[in-house]
Amino acid sequence: MIITIISAILILLGVVFFFGAALGIVRFPDFYSRTHAAGKGDTLSSFLVILGFAVYQLKDFHSFSHDWPILLVILKLLAVSLFIFMTSPVSTHALMDAGWEDKVKPEIGEGKPNHLNDDSEKF
Amino acid sequence: MRLSSIFAIIAVVITGGILLYGVSDFPSFGDPKSPANAAVPGSESVSQYFITKSYKDTKVPNLVTSVLADYRGYDTMFETVVIFAAGMAIFAILGSVGGESQPRVQEEESSFVDGDHSRIIVGTTCRLLVPVIQVFALYVIGHGHYSPGGGFQGGVILAASFIIIALSSDLDAALRRLSEVNYLRLACVGILIYAGFGVLCQVLESNFLDYGVLQPILLTDGPEMARSHSMLGVEIGVAFTVTAIMFAIYANLSSRGTLRDGL
Amino acid sequence: MIFAFDIIILVFLVIAAIISLSVKDLLSASMIFGIYGFLICLLWAEMGAVDVAFTEAAVGAGISAVLMVATVFNTKRKSSD
Amino acid sequence: MAEFFEQTLQPHFNFWIYVILMMIGLWALIAKNNLIKKLIGMSIFQTAIILFYVSLGVKEDATIPILDPYGQAEHAAADAEGAETEGEKKRDSYIGKKSPDPDTMANPLPHVLMLTAIVVGVATLGVALSITQMIFKEFGSLEEDEILEIVKGGGVDD
Amino acid sequence: MTFDHFSIGVGLALFVFMLPAMWRMSVGPTALDRIVAVNVIGTKTAVLLVVIGVVFHRVEMFVDFALAYALLNFTGSLAAARFLHKTKSSSEIFEEEGGAES
Numbered sequence: 001m002i003i004t005i006i007s008a009i010l011i012l013l014g015v016v017f018f019f020g021a022a023l024g025i026v027r028f029p030d031f032y033s034r035t036h037a038a039g040k041g042d043t044l045s046s047f048l049v050i051l052g053f054a055v056y057q058l059k060d061f062h063s064f065s066h067d068w069p070i071l072l073v074i075l076k077l078l079a080v081s082l083f084i085f086m087t088s089p090v091s092t093h094a095l096m097d098a099g100w101e102d103k104v105k106p107e108i109g110e111g112k113p114n115h116l117n118d119d120s121e122k123f
Numbered sequence: 124m125r126l127s128s129i130f131a132i133i134a135v136v137i138t139g140g141i142l143l144y145g146v147s148d149f150p151s152f153g154d155p156k157s158p159a160n161a162a163v164p165g166s167e168s169v170s171q172y173f174i175t176k177s178y179k180d181t182k183v184p185n186l187v188t189s190v191l192a193d194y195r196g197y198d199t200m201f202e203t204v205v206i207f208a209a210g211m212a213i214f215a216i217l218g219s220v221g222g223e224s225q226p227r228v229q230e231e232e233s234s235f236v237d238g239d240h241s242r243i244i245v246g247t248t249c250r251l252l253v254p255v256i257q258v259f260a261l262y263v264i265g266h267g268h269y270s271p272g273g274g275f276q277g278g279v280i281l282a283a284s285f286i287i288i289a290l291s292s293d294l295d296a297a298l299r300r301l302s303e304v305n306y307l308r309l310a311c312v313g314i315l316i317y318a319g320f321g322v323l324c325q326v327l328e329s330n331f332l333d334y335g336v337l338q339p340i341l342l343t344d345g346p347e348m349a350r351s352h353s354m355l356g357v358e359i360g361v362a363f364t365v366t367a368i369m370f371a372i373y374a375n376l377s378s379r380g381t382l383r384d385g386l
Numbered sequence: 387m388i389f390a391f392d393i394i395i396l397v398f399l400v401i402a403a404i405i406s407l408s409v410k411d412l413l414s415a416s417m418i419f420g421i422y423g424f425l426i427c428l429l430w431a432e433m434g435a436v437d438v439a440f441t442e443a444a445v446g447a448g449i450s451a452v453l454m455v456a457t458v459f460n461t462k463r464k465s466s467d
Numbered sequence: 468m469a470e471f472f473e474q475t476l477q478p479h480f481n482f483w484i485y486v487i488l489m490m491i492g493l494w495a496l497i498a499k500n501n502l503i504k505k506l507i508g509m510s511i512f513q514t515a516i517i518l519f520y521v522s523l524g525v526k527e528d529a530t531i532p533i534l535d536p537y538g539q540a541e542h543a544a545a546d547a548e549g550a551e552t553e554g555e556k557k558r559d560s561y562i563g564k565k566s567p568d569p570d571t572m573a574n575p576l577p578h579v580l581m582l583t584a585i586v587v588g589v590a591t592l593g594v595a596l597s598i599t600q601m602i603f604k605e606f607g608s609l610e611e612d613e614i615l616e617i618v619k620g621g622g623v624d625d
Numbered sequence: 626m627t628f629d630h631f632s633i634g635v636g637l638a639l640f641v642f643m644l645p646a647m648w649r650m651s652v653g654p655t656a657l658d659r660i661v662a663v664n665v666i667g668t669k670t671a672v673l674l675v676v677i678g679v680v681f682h683r684v685e686m687f688v689d690f691a692l693a694y695a696l697l698n699f700t701g702s703l704a705a706a707r708f709l710h711k712t713k714s715s716s717e718i719f720e721e722e723g724g725a726e727s
Binding site for chain 3: 377
């Protein structure tokens with residue numbers, strides 16, 4: 001029972017972060033900030049949801065000799081989240097770099113330092 | 124709106140209307156007693172036979188693999204031949220086979236320029252991930268008896284790993300790992316492995332692709348395990364062909380058949 | 387078969403198909419066709435066809451979109467409709 | 468409302484959507500001007516047909532067509548009933564003891580037929596894309612009407 | 626309420642959160658926004674496959690192709706990024722003839 005509650009809490013936390021990422025994709029003004037929402041929010045929340053389901057697998061775990069396949073499943077689930085952690089930020093990074101090459105203008109508010117709109121200076 | 128567009132809408136609406144009308148006579152979705160799933164009275168359904176008897180016949184828990192490589196092995200063999208033929212068609216259309224005979228110049232591994240952050244991040248991650256993807260592809264091919272997977276899936280994933288190499292550095296780097304001559308050889312070897320299993324059964328005085336007679340060669344206990352092991356061999360053949368042809372399609376398409384300076 | 391997922395995926399599928407046919411940028415069209423592949427894979431997974439879903443996962447994520455992007459790279463990116 | 472849902476919507480909703488997807492694909496094949504759009508339409512048409520085939524093998528409340536080597540689903544049901552004792556727990560020996568019930572397992576035959584069709588579909592898509600590239604090399608355009616005009620005007624002057 | 630119902634609810638929530646990405650995919654405004662939306666939906670697909678596996682009580686089978694998605698998901702984005710590096714910028718392509726990118 002305690003395992004189910006822990007996993008439910010982790011999964012709900014992940015769903016909350018998914019909601020944040022979805023909100024960011026709609027509400028943010030320009031491409032770069034949307035990429036930021038997609039890269040960070042989705043990665044963390046998918047990690048949390050998958051971790052929650054991995055914890056839930058432990059409910060059938062009674063003894064090591066009978067239930068070792070469950071440990072294998074948990075290992076694979078953790079591998080899924082690890083690879084999402086590696087690939088999702090890299091692809092958003094590549095996209096952001098391509099956007100800079102593609103001359104997508106970032107949106108800067110009034111009165112802010114505006115060096116990002118200067119094409120001559122690439123950070 | 125163009126005239127052809129109006130005619131297209133008329134044709135599509137008529138076809139779709141007829142099909143929508145016909146759908147109303149279908150058995151409902153998910154019905155276990157529909158004619159495709161259950162036995163017609165007086166005869167045994169073939170899919171019910173596959174579900175109930177397949178494990179006894181072949182000792183393979185994944186029913187899809189056992190039906191794919193054993194009961195319908197002849198079909199799968201010619202599906203593989205179709206993929207091979209598609210690869211040959213692409214070579215014929217884009218004209219790349221035998222384009223250059225001298226070996227490719229062995230260049231240095233492309234080094235990173237200072238400040239080229241994108242190349243460093245993407246290149247390093249791909250270098251870390253490609254071995255994992257290749258090991259995973261081999262796992263998918265080999266473990267296809269017990270979990271979803273098999274030759275087609277594993278071959279496609281293996282080809283995708285080479286495509287990732289080509290995307291993270293350049294096409295030359297991928298072609299150095301799997302060159303033009305080698306992928307052609309690999310595609311042919313895959314089909315020869317598949318057909319070889321069939322001919323081997325014929326040599327042992329049985330039908331084409333009837334794996335049960337291979338028991339004295341494979342040294343297994345019982346013809347069921349012989350069928351299981353032969354399926355593994357057949358899947359490996361499929362994986363060779365699919366890997367080679369999928370990578371060949373990408374390499375030719377991305378460089379217009381020249382195999383140089385691709386995407 | 388999970389009926390709740392079934393309806394939603396089918397509706398999304400029609401939306402993705404229409405969007406990928408209506409954008410004028412062929413690069414976007416090929417990438418949105420990738421989304422169509424993801425949704426098809428989910429549909430097969432919830433129908434219980436795991437092997438088919440695995441094939442679609444490998445093909446749709448790894449090969450299909452990349453082939454289209456390669457062709458668009460070698461031809462023209464702008465489409466008239 | 469519930470009656471409409473059970474009598475009309477649930478049995479045939481999937482098939483309606485397949486027909487709609489097929490109509491979208493056919494419309495794109497006929498009416499779209501760009502060749503790559505036509506190929507996308509062809510792929511949509513193809514997936515609609517594959518979807519139709521696979522959905523013939525779907526059974527309600529059925530599991531996937533892979534026998535359970537460790538009997539996990541069975542044990543979950545037994546745990547829920549509370550009838551499980553430690554002595555009966557032999558996960559390895561579940562399969563092979565009894566033959567599975569055909570009604571509780573999805574039909575594997577359509578999966579096999581369609582699994583190869585997907586990979587073959589990608590290979591043929593590759594062939595179509597290579598033909599597209601050669602058309603672009605020859606005519607310099609991917610639009611159908613421009614290509615037709617060039618063909619009607621006597622072909623490409625080399 | 627069993628854990629199955631909870632899992633189905635989580636799956637439905639993930640589908641609902643896919644809708645903003647679909648909307649971003651349809652309105653653009655640039656091609657890169659659409660590609661980011663593709664990326665987001667790809668990540669959600671890998672999670673949803675695990676959810677479906679939990680509902681079927683067969684996670685050990687479904688986790689394999691969640692793994693495949695996690696490993697291969699960035700191929701498309703990588704190809705698109707490379708495409709944009711190697712061609713001239715999309716604003717030039719779409720504005721030289723006066724046609725808006727949509």
